Amino acid sequence: MGTEAEPQSKVNNNPIYPKKPIEENTWGDFIWNSRTGQVFGRTGTSWAKIFIFYVVFYAGLAAFAGLCYYLFSLTLRLDQPKWILGDSIIGTNPGVGFRPMPDQEENSGSSLIWYRRENEADAAVWYNQLANYTDAIENPEEVDSLQTCSYDNGLRATEIKSCFVDTKQFGTCNKNNAFGYRSGEPCFLIKLNRIFGWEPEPFGLNKRGQYDPDLLLEDLDRQKNLPDSLRKYITDGVKSNIDPSKFLDTIWISCTGENVNDKETLGPVNYWPRPGIPGYFFPYYKQLGYQSPFIFVQFLKPLTSVLINIECRAWAKNIIYDKIDRLGSVHFELMID
Structure with missing residues (x-):
């Protein structure tokens, strides 16, 4: 006998419900869905x-x-660096700087001063740098912390006060003379880099700052390659000064050709006002309006159309010299066409 078929709605005991149509979401629904809020x-x-x-x-x-x-x-001070002198990265050996110098953005690492003597624009590039530098010194901020220091009045830099740099003492190295660049006898400004709290240890002075003739000779003899002209200037100056201790309170500066040929082509050298920076400008304590001391070196008869390598060096008992690492000295080249 055949069996009757189950009703379609009873197959597998699962009633069949009509499916609702699926609503697709749009970008508008993502931004604001009115159904779900x-x-x-x-x-x-x-x-x-x-x-x-x-x-x-x-x-x-x-x-x-x-x-x-x-x-x-809380670990920092506004009036001085956290680490100074031997504890700092800079250390206790000041670097030597010079002006004018090439634009380091256009000629990175270059130290060549080249110009054509008859070309005013060429020379102006260099002496304008010096004019701008000295103008800033001649027109300092009006502050009470700047004073006129000298060996005679006994004034020197303190933690609060610093010393004026007298630009009238630089002889022919001035902007009215175009710093010698038009005449082919260029001047270069030589200075030391600032080191907070650093003070020079002069030749010939004992720990109490008194002149000791035997110590002076020992100090000078220890200096390798000390130019004979500078040695003579120091020894003669001690004899002619009433107070040698003040005269010796100096960081001495010398500029010479690096090699034998450079020395011959460089010619005579003049130092304005003298071949050294007085010790009363130191130490540097970030005094308000502080002016970095400097001297001018003028090369009187440099040979033209020849590249001359020049080294300027600072001399004191606590200035270490290393030619390879350029410690205690600076190198630049001069060429005048």
Whole structure:
């Protein structure tokens, strides 16, 4: 006997329900879904929780950064570096600088001073640098911390006061003379780099700052390659000065050709006002309006159309010299066509 077929709706005991059509979401629904009340895929409650979380998170992050900055600032002083002299990266050996110098952005690492004597624009590139530098010295800030120091009045730099640089003492190295560049006898400004708290140890002075003739000879003999002209200037100056200790309180400067040929082609050298920087300009303590001391070196008869290598060196008992690392000296080249 055959069996009757089950009704279609009873197959597998699962009633069949009509399927609802699937609604596709659009970009407009993502921005604002009116059915679910979501904005950019989140409800208002979800957005509020996220907002509160990030407010608390970034507030905590800012507070932590501020605490770190505050604790770090407690270890610093505004009036001086945290690490000075032997404890600092700079150390206790001042570098030597010169002006004018090539534009380091256009000629990185270059130290060649070249110009055509008959070309005014060429010469102006160099002497204008010196004019701008000395103009800033001649028109300093109006501050009470600057004073006129000299060996005679006994005034020198202190932690609060520093010394004027008198630009009237530089002879023919002045802007009215174009610093000698038009005449082919160029001047170069030689200075020391600033080191906070550094003081020179002059030749011939004992620990109490008193002149000792035997110590002077020993100090001069220890200096390798000390130019004979500078040695004679120092020994003659001691004899002619009433107070040799003041005269010797100096960082001596010498500029010569690096090689034998350079010395012959460089010619005579003049130092304005003398071949040294007085010790009363030191130490540097970041005094308000501080002026870095310098001298001018003038090369009187340099040979033209020849590249001349020049080395300028600073001399004191606590200035270390190393030609390879350029410690205690500076190198540049001069060529005049």
